[in-house]
Amino acid sequence: MDRIYDKVFRGIAFTSKSPQEVSALEDYLFCLDEEGVIRRILKPQDPDYGTVMAAYSGTEKLHALAEGQYFLPGFIDLHIHAPQWAQAGTAMDIPLHDWLDTYTFPLESKFSDLDFARKVYQDLVTTLLANGTTTALYFATVHKEASYLLAQICADKGQRGLVGKVVMDDKSENPEYYRDESTEAALADTESFIHLVQELNETTKQGVYPVVTPRFIPSCTDEALAGLGELAKKYDTHIQSHCSESDWEHNYVLDRMHKSDTFALHEMGLLQDKAVMAHAVFLSDADADLFAETGTAIAHCPVSNVCFSNGVLPAARFTRKGIDIGLGTDISGGFSPSLFDNIRQAVISSRMLEEGVDPSLPSAERGLPQSRISANEAFYYATAGGGQSLSLPIGRLEENYIWDVQVIDVSAPNAKLPLFDENISMEDLLHKILFLSRPDNIREVWVQGECVHKRT
DSSP: OOSOOSEEEEEEEEEESSSSOEEEEEEEEEEEOTTSBEEEEEOTTSTTHHHHHHHHTTSTTEEEOOTTEEEEEOEEEEEEEGGGGGGTTSOTTSOHHHHIIIIIHHHHHGGGSHHHHHHHHHHHHHHHHHTTEEEEEEEOOSOHHHHHHHHHHHHHHTOEEEEEOEEOOOTTTSOTTSSOSOHHHHHHHHHHHHHHHHHHHTTOSSOEEEEEEEOOGGGSOHHHHHHHHHHHHHHTOEEEEEESOSHHHHHHHHHHHSSOHHHHHHHTTOOSTTEEEEEOTTOOHHHHHHHHHHTOEEEEOHHHIIIIISSOOOHHHHHHTTOOEEEOOOTTTSSOOOHHHHHHHHHHHHHHHHHOSOTTSOHHHHSOTTOOOOHHHHHHHHTHHHHHHHTSSOSSOSTTSBOOEEEEETTOTTOOOOOOOTTOOHHHHHHHHHHHOOGGGEEEEEETTEEEEEOO
16 A cells, blocks of 8 residues: 555445446445545455555544445536525426516525525525535626625535626616626626635635626627626636527527527637536537537536426437536526436436427427437436536546545435345446435535535
């Protein structure tokens, strides 16, 4: 044994090798340094396996799973509207534009009250950790102080948070009671927010990151979009927005910009390797090629797409084009804080896209061929795909990746999974976990080598 490890974990783990293939690492040792990074992985056949076990057995540094427990990488949620947690499950049956004006903008305007913001954000981050989400990409609100508060709460609770102060500066498109005071103020507040979060990151083990966040093209002036692109380049920040989300939003941009969201955002400097665009349901082939060329990722939000996006993301086709894809809950366009629910819906929606939904059409004309994704692919999106989308060493259980994991207990009280085949394959076991797990099955959650949630 050539070094001293801060922690050693032992158990069966699942991790994606590719979008289609998952590895089951049976009874492996995962050896961590003080920074929570996996520095060595040992399988039982390795010569040093027994040496490490002998050195750490009986110490507090060894964390061995009990029978019926398994490691999964922590989930990476690429699209959350943090203030909307307060309205989750509300008004899921009205058009997007009406939903924003009637429910969402009035709610988000309340986050000028920091006491209210703290109450909502603390509950949200705690809930997401309990659902296995170790990294979250957040839209906050137009309020710089409340947005920074969300970053502080992520830092305090141990979640890796990427937080954006939302920009909405177009006075003709946003309500007077909820928008940036001016384009100049929006850009100045964004730059100040970047400095604040970068400073906070210096003392946060798991990392918190500022994100340049134009809400979407309909809410922003051209000047703001271009200015945000310049800020992202100046400070090398992540970028997030919405892209070709619904018929209304997609057509609005075509009418105003005379080009698609994709090409308009690209001209403003907002497509790049650290950019994540939510939904992207209506990308043309040329749009998709530009996503692949620039390294821009898609936050696939399968639950919310059913309610608000007027379409199904052709995830399989975009994956074949080489586009990075991760999953997003899109709280509260998506009602559930669980990426388990979105894994399931991603598979279901892809089958509906492939097979079609109009029974009056012949089967050969009803769907879009080669659109289905497997459970393995959906698992990849929620883990490795999310890490790839954010250009961070997360989402995989591999050497030099960060130890972000959830411990799944298939024998949890009141949540026992129906496992009656003693010879079940590891892949079938994983699929049962993905389709049947509930929060009660998530026994522990670790971020950057620190336990941040424990169910007793």
